[in-house]
Amino acid sequence: MPSEPKHVFASLPQMERGVAKVIGGDPKGNNFLYTNGKCVIIRNIENPAIADIYTEHAHQVTVAKYAPSGFYIASGDASGKIRIWDTTQKEHLLKYEYTPLSGMVKDIAWTEDSKRMAVVGDGREKFGAVFLWDSGSSVGEISGHCKLINSVDIRQKRPYRLVAGSDDTCASYSEGPPFKFKFTLREHSQFVNCVRFSPDGDRFVTAGADGQIFMYDGKTGEALGPLGGEKAHNGGIYAVSWSPDSSQLISASGDKTVKLWDVGAGTAVTTFNLGTDVTDQQLGCLWQNNHLLSISLAGYINYLDKNNPNRPIRTVKGHSKSIQCLTVHKSNGKSHIYSGSHDGHINILPVIKCCQSFLLACYS
Known part of the structure; x- marks a missing residue:
């Protein structure tokens, strides 16, 4: 009699000190996903005990993102390979596979119509690529950087805009499609770890290892100023995530805190203190509907409580190795x-x- 799995015992994310962890959110609001080893782990956000795992990569998976349609997930690995696979069937059938980069994939972004995607990371000839998801045909280029690119995002309405942040301390702003380099943003003094457009496309922010967050106009790229004055955090910032209504965002930092920002006022509304140990450094975050999630260096997944910033609603613990x-x-x-x-x-x-x-x- 053949055996069938009854439960999936999902791991925590695999973390590395000083390296941001991207958490992907289901556009329907039901799930979130992250990576560990050669696996992509999909978990129900209401009940993280409900999980599914994709295991078809041959190399370490570094990032995974849902398409805005919710029907597909794109995952990238350490070899530069991108796999686009189905989310609606248990078998997660492979739709397309590409190798846009010659090195590790660090981030992935889709256009709102789920037809184009941007991939950034490490490489020899280039650090990013933009292409049609169903053919792999190029729809522009990501240029203006001399070191690996850590983060990329695309404005979720027309006219499309693309922003990328790099280890060269700069962010680049491109217009398209086809996407072409427009200008460089040079406000940061250290690595740019994360760039994210607001859901309404009106603004975007860049966050860096210098502890600063800068905000810009989403359509023109004009600088609107920093959040939190001289410094947003006392440590490097590894991730930011916007609220669904684009009025607030959260930022995760190596200073072991997550901050909730009022974007209009440019000030922090709440500071979530998540410990004092080195393993309490916060390297990833996600705002999904009413849930605010952060991931610590230990791999623990924290469900943050706005009413009690010193104690998470829930902390998911377990194995990461x-x-x-x-x-x-x-x-x-x-x-x-x-x-x-x-x-x-x-x-x-x-x-x-x-x-x-x-x-x-x-x-x-």
Whole structure:
């Protein structure tokens, strides 16, 4: 009798100190996704115990993003390969595969009609590419940088605009399609880690390792000023995410905080303090409907509470490295699963809860 999986035991994201982690959001608001090893993990945002895993990459997966239609996910890996696959079927059938870069893919962005996509990262001849998703044909270029590009985003309405942020401390602004370099934004003094347009397309922000966030006009690229005055955070900023109504955004920083910003006033409304240990550095964030998520260096997924910024509503913990051993222990009529991973962590889960929650374990 063939065996069938009953549950998916999803891992936490695999993190690296000083490296931003991109969290992708489902345009329908149901799921979020991230990467670990050669896997893309999709989790239900209301109940993260409900999970699915895509495992078809041959190399370490570095980023994954939903198409605005919600029907496809594009995931990129360390070899520069992009795989576009179906989200509506359990098998996640591959639709297209391309290799736009010769090095690691760092970020992916789609146009609002799900027809074009931008891919950035490392490479020899170029650090970014823009192409049609169904043919791979070029629809412009991403230029103006001399080092790897960390982040890219596309304005979600016409006329399209594209912004990219790089290790060369600059951001580039392009118009299209076909996308052509327009000018360079030079406000940052260190790496530009994240660039994001607001959902309404009126503004975009750049965030850097210098602890600063700069805001610009989404249509013209005109500078509108910094958030938070001289510095937005006391440490490097690794990710930003806008509210659905474009009036606020959150920023995740190496100073172990996440800040909620009123964009109109340019000031922080709330500061979420998430610990004092090195592993409490915040390297990724996502604003999905009413949920505010951040990811720490430890890989923990925090559900932030606006009413209690010093204590998350929920923190999803577990393994982020390969599991080396697994056993079931019975004591006083109760059974527990013990799992040990490569990073020295041991997790314990009562067997009685296995049908309702997850051990958060993944074999890499």
